[in-house]
Amino acid sequence: GELAQGRVLRPDQPGWRAGAGGPADQAGAAARAGAATGRAPAADVAAVLTAVPRQPAPRRPGTAARLGPWTPDGSRLVVCESDASGQTSALLVDPATGAREALARRGGLEVTDIRPAPAGGWLLVAADGARGRRRQLLIDTASGAVTPLVAGLATVTFGRFGADGTSVLVVSNAGRERAALLMVGVPAGPPRAAVPAQPGPVDEPGSARRRAGAAAGERWPAVGAVRLLAGRADADLEHLALMPGGSSAVLGWNVAGRTELAVLDLGSGRSRWLPPPPGGGVVTALAATSAGGLLLALVGPASPGELWETDDAAHGAYWPLVSHVPVVPARRAGSAPAVKAPSARAGAAAAPAAVARAGVLPVRSPLARPTEVVFRGAGDLPLTGWLYQPPRLRGPVRPGAGHPPGPAFLWLHGGPECQERPVFSPLLQALAARGITVLAPNVRGSAGYGRAFERSDDLAGRFGAIADVAACWEYLVGSGLADPARVGIGGRSYGGYLTLAALVTYPRLFRAGVDVCGMSDLETFYADTEPWIAAAAVTKYGDPVADQDLLRALSPVHRLATDLAAPLLVVHGANDTNVGVREAAQAVAAVADGGGTCQQLYFLDEGHDIARRANRLRFVREVTRWLADHLLDGTPATPPAQRHGRQPATDR
Numbered sequence: 001g002e003l004a005q006g007r008v009l010r011p012d013q014p015g016w017r018a019g020a021g022g023p024a025d026q027a028g029a030a031a032r033a034g035a036a037t038g039r040a041p042a043a044d045v046a047a048v049l050t051a052v053p054r055q056p057a058p059r060r061p062g063t064a065a066r067l068g069p070w071t072p073d074g075s076r077l078v079v080c081e082s083d084a085s086g087q088t089s090a091l092l093v094d095p096a097t098g099a100r101e102a103l104a105r106r107g108g109l110e111v112t113d114i115r116p117a118p119a120g121g122w123l124l125v126a127a128d129g130a131r132g133r134r135r136q137l138l139i140d141t142a143s144g145a146v147t148p149l150v151a152g153l154a155t156v157t158f159g160r161f162g163a164d165g166t167s168v169l170v171v172s173n174a175g176r177e178r179a180a181l182l183m184v185g186v187p188a189g190p191p192r193a194a195v196p197a198q199p200g201p202v203d204e205p206g207s208a209r210r211r212a213g214a215a216a217g218e219r220w221p222a223v224g225a226v227r228l229l230a231g232r233a234d235a236d237l238e239h240l241a242l243m244p245g246g247s248s249a250v251l252g253w254n255v256a257g258r259t260e261l262a263v264l265d266l267g268s269g270r271s272r273w274l275p276p277p278p279g280g281g282v283v284t285a286l287a288a289t290s291a292g293g294l295l296l297a298l299v300g301p302a303s304p305g306e307l308w309e310t311d312d313a314a315h316g317a318y319w320p321l322v323s324h325v326p327v328v329p330a331r332r333a334g335s336a337p338a339v340k341a342p343s344a345r346a347g348a349a350a351a352p353a354a355v356a357r358a359g360v361l362p363v364r365s366p367l368a369r370p371t372e373v374v375f376r377g378a379g380d381l382p383l384t385g386w387l388y389q390p391p392r393l394r395g396p397v398r399p400g401a402g403h404p405p406g407p408a409f410l411w412l413h414g415g416p417e418c419q420e421r422p423v424f425s426p427l428l429q430a431l432a433a434r435g436i437t438v439l440a441p442n443v444r445g446s447a448g449y450g451r452a453f454e455r456s457d458d459l460a461g462r463f464g465a466i467a468d469v470a471a472c473w474e475y476l477v478g479s480g481l482a483d484p485a486r487v488g489i490g491g492r493s494y495g496g497y498l499t500l501a502a503l504v505t506y507p508r509l510f511r512a513g514v515d516v517c518g519m520s521d522l523e524t525f526y527a528d529t530e531p532w533i534a535a536a537a538v539t540k541y542g543d544p545v546a547d548q549d550l551l552r553a554l555s556p557v558h559r560l561a562t563d564l565a566a567p568l569l570v571v572h573g574a575n576d577t578n579v580g581v582r583e584a585a586q587a588v589a590a591v592a593d594g595g596g597t598c599q600q601l602y603f604l605d606e607g608h609d610i611a612r613r614a615n616r617l618r619f620v621r622e623v624t625r626w627l628a629d630h631l632l633d634g635t636p637a638t639p640p641a642q643r644h645g646r647q648p649a650t651d652r
Contacts, residue, residue, distance in 0.1 A: 001577030003062040021065020082532035113160040163246020180231030239286040257421035378467030385441035407631035408482035412491030416445040443468035469502040490514030500556035507565035512630035520557040520587040528580030561594030573606030
């Protein structure tokens with residue numbers, strides 16, 4: 001489930017030991033882990049769903065750990081543990097002895113930096129609050145004082161201390177549309193009075209305190225002088241690496257899903273762009289080395305995860321450390337190749353200068369390279385998406401380009417405040433290889449397009465997100481990419497919820513659906529999910545008491561029996577405590593009550609994510625087979641509503 005555990009490993013000792021978080025019943029957890037890895041027989045996963053009762057499983061005791069920063073001397077680590085109260089505790093953990101020191105406790109607490117306080121104790125750079133309504137804080141553990149670093153609430157916010165200790169570098173979109181880099185002065189003297197914790201599940205649902213929290217948060221002042229160091233109108237800052245000495249930093253900008261890197265002089269404010277990441281990859285982590293270089297974790301359309309380095313951020317040449325895609329490394333001046341890749345040949349020609357600057361000669365890949373498309377959503381809202389085309393169709397998207405419309409599939413990301421980006425997706429690649437065009441859109445509520453866009457699906461705005469799905473269908477059909485009678489839809493987590501909602505709202509549009517661990521009923525989702533997840537979700541979906549009517553109106557389970565026309569595949573992990581397994585069971589039962597077609601794929605040894613390689617392979621194969629059976633039959637298809645003999649509940 002969601003009881004994530006931090007583990008301690010040492011290079012000079014075998015095995016590992018628990019460091020923080022995880023199930024309270026460790027003995028039972030070990031036994032279950034043994035069964036999950038094949039040391040005990042497992043039931044037939046295809047038949048499990050029918051045995052799941054329509055009620056929540058007993059809550060398993062334990063906490064969820066999230067690793068934070070090391071202390072400046074590298075001896076101890078901050079760990080944030082969320083528990084059944086819905087609150088999160090920041091702990092200072094000694095990995096060598098297991099000793100724990102309590103630092104702070106708040107709802108949704110996340111610590112991103114720590115240093116000793118002049119008067120004793122520790123100063124923490126931290127954030128708290130629900131999703132989309134986060135505060136950037138400075139916490140003094142000795143006095144308990146908590147003061148906001150930046151005025152207002154943010155959807156994105158994190159920070160770290162500057163090199164001189166008198167300032168904090170904050171990445172935030174509080175009070176602005178795009179996440180930018182701010183420098184906040186930390187005043188000397190005694191800490192300011194503490195501000196109250198933001199409302200959470202420990203407050204009575206629907207209470208006035210919870211209702212007033214967000215509005216009051218937008219008015220909280222900052223602790224010190226704030227100076228804008230770097231900001232863009234077309235991009236969000238998502239990565240910050242402070243270079244040795246503290247006079248410069250490397251910034252990673254999210255520009256419509258792709259990553260752009262720049263070196264910023266913190267004194268003058270001047271920046272210099274670095275070459276694009278190798279292979280056009282998306283940077284998932286960025287860290288400075290003590291020698292003045294960079295480590296970059298990358299993922300791209302044809303690479304599931306890579307690690308690259310630079311000798312010096314100043315010249316921007318990248319060298320592969322770990323790569324799943326064969327490359328011919330460029331040579332450093334006067335040296336052997338940085339990495340001897342499997343594809344390297346003796347006497348290979350030197351890399352062209354432009355490619356050598358990027359670090360590699362890429363080997364041609366048969367995988368689809370998604371292209372960004374822009375179209376209009378509901379209410380004429382601009383939307384973007386990534387288009388994966390089968391080999392026969394690859395090229396510019398032009399209506400009437402000579403290819404007849406074919407089968408297509410909409411894939412909806414989770415979150416909802418995640419973002420579809422050009423990264424490696426085995427499922428979408430497999431579907432494109434089978435001849436199915438895939439559109440992975442960013443409907444309203446997605447991250448990466450500004451604070452207003454990310455908040456636009458909050459509460460009743462969710463109906464607009466559902467309408468955006470129909471606009472995605474219209475784009476595929478209107479551009480000549482899709483046969484209107486052979487369009488499927490699917491998604492994971494929130495994307496699974498959006499799939500179910502679109503299937504019952506627009507039943508004429510889709511020929512088949514795939515729901516992967518999606519919520520079918522927002523009320524039971526709140527009842528079954530972990531308390532800290534429920535606490536963070538009220539700003540997105542609504543309060544489980546005060547907004548009960550809204551939650552019911554948004555929940556597709558109440559219409560699956562009467563309005564679903566397309567056959568549905570439901571996929572879920574038995575150990576999921578983020579979106580409880582009841583969400584799948586009641587969806588399947590509702591489809592059966594209406595006489596619809598539904599198949600199930602259940603994984604006994606998985607939670608909210610499908611993590612094991614064998615299970616990931618089976619997932620891709622089964623979903624690809626399901627969609628191929630319904631979209632690639634080779635005959636002209638009739639609309640789903642007519643095929644099932646039903647009329648649509650709603651016509652757009």
